[in-house]
Amino acid sequence: MNAAIPDLTRKVAVVTGATGGMGQVIAADLVHAGAHVITIARNPARADALRAHIGPQAANRLEVIPGDLSRRAGVIAAAKTIQNRHNQVHILINNAGAHFSEHRVSADGVEMHIALDYLAAYGLITLLDEPLRRGQARVVNVASDTLNDTRQTSSQANPVQQPSSWPASTTSQNSIPLPGSRHSRPTHAPSS
Numbered sequence: 456m457n458a459a460i461p462d463l464t465r466k467v468a469v470v471t472g473a474t475g476g477m478g479q480v481i482a483a484d485l486v487h488a489g490a491h492v493i494t495i496a497r498n499p500a501r502a503d504a505l506r507a508h509i510g511p512q513a514a515n516r517l518e519v520i521p522g523d524l525s526r527r528a529g530v531i532a533a534a535k536t537i538q539n540r541h542n543q544v545h546i547l548i549n550n551a552g553a554h555f556s557e558h559r560v561s562a563d564g565v566e567m568h569i570a571l572d573y574l575a576a577y578g579l580i581t582l583l584d585e586p587l588r589r590g591q592a593r594v595v596n597v598a599s600d601t602l603n604d605t606r607q608t609s610s611q612a613n614p615v616q617q618p619s620s621w622p623a624s625t626t627s628q629n630s631i632p633l634p635g636s637r638h639s640r641p642t643h644a645p646s647s
């Protein structure tokens with residue numbers, strides 16, 4: 456139990472990237488503080504290791520949704536599952552990220568740092584808008600300077616260019632509205 460964390464019984468937290476590094480520590484601390492923690496994991500063995508790390512007494516408060524956050528479909532499917540299961544989300548920690556030494560492009564044709572470190576977080580914030588508002592959520596985005604690397608590879612792929620599979624502005628439930636569309640409202644009030 457981390458004494459700095461208040462009692463989070465009946466609170467719902469979404470923590471991405473909880474199968475490793477910092478996210479594993481955050482998820483375990485939140486579970487041990489009483490929260491129900493949801494994570495999205497692409498590797499079942501790493502999810503099992505997270506469960507073991509949390510321990511049998513608290514592991515029933517860990518919910519693992521299979522998914523790859525570098526893929527648009529993975530973000531949308533995970534958000535739908537969360538929405539269907541939980542009326543409120545009180546904490547969202549967009550922690551999943553990676554630093555690739557070589558240029559990579561996601562399955563959707565997006566530069567990989569943009570896809571995983573930025574668009575996944577943006578997608579979850581946007582698609583979980585209603586449960587986040589109902590939970591008066593605190594949203595934490597873990598950032599890094601990996602976006603500098605995407606600029607260095609801009610001759611191979613322009614990360615700002617919009618792949619044809621991403622709609623510019625839409626109200627469809629199967630898409631993530633992009634910044635500037637009428638659905639992008641950065642208005643989650645931080646709890647005091």
Ligand SMILES: NC(=O)c1ccc[n+]([C@@H]2O[C@H](COP(=O)([O-])OP(=O)(O)OC[C@H]3O[C@@H](n4cnc5c(N)ncnc54)[C@H](OP(=O)(O)O)[C@@H]3O)[C@@H](O)[C@H]2O)c1
Binds near residue numbers: 522523552
């Ligand atoms: N470590 C640093 O020095 C540093 C510095 C600045 C910022 N950061 C940022 O801090 C955050 C955490 O860093 P860390 O070092 O703790 O990371 P880490 O140990 O490498 O763990 C990254 C987590 O993200 C998950 N992840 C990666 N790709 C994913 C995908 N496609 N779909 C779903 N989950 C995926 C990993 O899942 P798997 O278990 O499947 O791999 C893992 O749980 C990242 O956003 C990173 O950019 C880190």
